Amino acid sequence: MMTKNQFNEREQLEMLTIDxxxxxxxxxxxxxxxxxxxTFAAMNLxxxxxxxxxxx
Numbered sequence: 001m002m003t004k005n006q007f008n009e010r011e012q013l014e015m016l017t018i019d020x021x022x023x024x025x026x027x028x029x030x031x032x033x034x035x036x037x038x039t040f041a042a043m044n045l046x047x048x049x050x051x052x053x054x055x056x
Contacts, residue, residue: 022028
């Protein structure tokens with residue numbers, strides 16, 4: 001028997017990664033790579049700035 005309160009609800013979830021959405025030669029990948037390089041360089045510069053000579 002159909003009632004006026006009956007409803008049919010469907011839900012789907014799809015998991016995607018950036019690798020699936022963006023091609024290998026896309027500018028976004030180059031920017032991401034550059035950002036990672038700059039972050040790594042900044043970490044190393046911070047380490048060098050706080051490094052001190054240690055007496056042997």
